[in-house]
Amino acid sequence: MKIIIMGCGRVGARFASLMDEEGHEVTVLDNDTYSFRRLPPSFGGTALFGNGIDEEALKRAGIEEADIFVALTQGDNRNVMSCQIAKHIFNVPRVMCRIYDPLREEMYSALGMETISPTKVFAQLLKEKIEKVEAKAED
Amino acid sequence: MYIIVVGGGRLGYYLLKALLNEGHEVLVLEKDARICKTITDELGSVCFRGDGCEAATLAEVGTGRADMLVAVTGDDEDNLVSCQVAKHKHNVPRTIARLRNPQNAALFKKLGVDVTISTTDIILEAIEREVPTHPATQLLTIDEKGLVIVDVKISSESTTVGKAVKELSLPKESKLALIIPHEGSAHVPAANTVLKAGDQIIAVTSPETKEALQAALRGI
Numbered sequence: 001m002k003i004i005i006m007g008c009g010r011v012g013a014r015f016a017s018l019m020d021e022e023g024h025e026v027t028v029l030d031n032d033t034y035s036f037r038r039l040p041p042s043f044g045g046t047a048l049f050g051n052g053i054d055e056e057a058l059k060r061a062g063i064e065e066a067d068i069f070v071a072l073t074q075g076d077n078r079n080v081m082s083c084q085i086a087k088h089i090f091n092v093p094r095v096m097c098r099i100y101d102p103l104r105e106e107m108y109s110a111l112g113m114e115t116i117s118p119t120k121v122f123a124q125l126l127k128e129k130i131e132k133v134e135a136k137a138e139d
Numbered sequence: 140m141y142i143i144v145v146g147g148g149r150l151g152y153y154l155l156k157a158l159l160n161e162g163h164e165v166l167v168l169e170k171d172a173r174i175c176k177t178i179t180d181e182l183g184s185v186c187f188r189g190d191g192c193e194a195a196t197l198a199e200v201g202t203g204r205a206d207m208l209v210a211v212t213g214d215d216e217d218n219l220v221s222c223q224v225a226k227h228k229h230n231v232p233r234t235i236a237r238l239r240n241p242q243n244a245a246l247f248k249k250l251g252v253d254v255t256i257s258t259t260d261i262i263l264e265a266i267e268r269e270v271p272t273h274p275a276t277q278l279l280t281i282d283e284k285g286l287v288i289v290d291v292k293i294s295s296e297s298t299t300v301g302k303a304v305k306e307l308s309l310p311k312e313s314k315l316a317l318i319i320p321h322e323g324s325a326h327v328p329a330a331n332t333v334l335k336a337g338d339q340i341i342a343v344t345s346p347e348t349k350e351a352l353q354a355a356l357r358g359i
Contacts, residue, residue, distance in 0.1 A: 077216040
């Protein structure tokens with residue numbers, strides 16, 4: 001599958017190398033080439049300099065043939081905008097968006113976007129871990 | 140009208156002043172505390188410190204009863220999200236977004252932003268109007284109908300000089316509205332009207348056929 005990842009931060013770089021190892025065709029897009037240092041030397045995909053909310057840059061990354069688009073920059077709004085470009089202009093079959101702000105995440109999820117809020121997921125995870133420890137202590 | 144302006148930069152500031160002068164109820168949302176204080180010190184409590192993209196902030200300032208939200212921050216993505224939150228969470232009837240990248244206009248319209256304004260496009264239109272050698276000028280855009288009104292100048296090099304209007308192969312979507320000759324008064328073109336060098340033709344057309352119309356009228 002052809003996967004485009006916007007944002008080569010810690011998550012973006014790690015996710016890119018995971019998908020690359022699985023044999024997918026991966027392109028990572030970032031507007032700071034220094035971010036590409038996070039990619040492992042074994043990375044066999046493409047690292048491309050460009051702004052993910054610019055249609056031209058997305059085209060250069062091959063968005064017209066992409067099966068999956070994932071937005072993982074630090075900015076919620078940038079992620080939201082690039083995902084909407086991928087979904088509504090380029091009709092990418094699967095578009096995934098990271099949105100830190102849970103309220104914004106709920107709204108865009110209601111609008112039909114596939115969204116993940118790390119804030120919500122991590123808080124929930126912590127809660128579950130602590131509850132597990134407490135349950136064990138009670139036994 | 141209750142108007143919310145997102146972004147207290149220079150554009151937001153002057154917009155706020157102008158709208159207050161017109162007697163509207165206006166509130167600026169600005170993230171930066173310093174900018175917010177400057178505005179409040181000068182104009183009173185018309186600036187609220189907060190993120191205009193957050194539904195909670197917008198709820199706090201009563202966006203539910205706002206007639207209009209204008210997003211004029213320097214970032215297209217922030218303006219888009221602000222308008223979308225206003226529209227979908229608070230049912231604001233009109234949203235206006237400022238664009239940095241003129242290419243985003245189509246996307247914003249598709250995503251429900253009512254009006255987009257691109258400074259790049261406005262300056263470009265002004266240049267076209269100012270440069271007399273430019274053969275075609277876009278005078279007006281009628282968004283609802285998908286039409287534009289253009290002004291095409293016929294020069295002495297145009298191969299259509301001396302031809303009648305009915306001999307021109309104009310695109311289907313276009314209509315000639317008026318001919319303003321170099322000398323004499325303006326007249327409505329008929330099928331037999333002959334084009335002369337120096338004529339200025341005002342026509343209605345779709346944005347897609349603008350180039351074709353210009354080519355048909357000038358023959359170059």
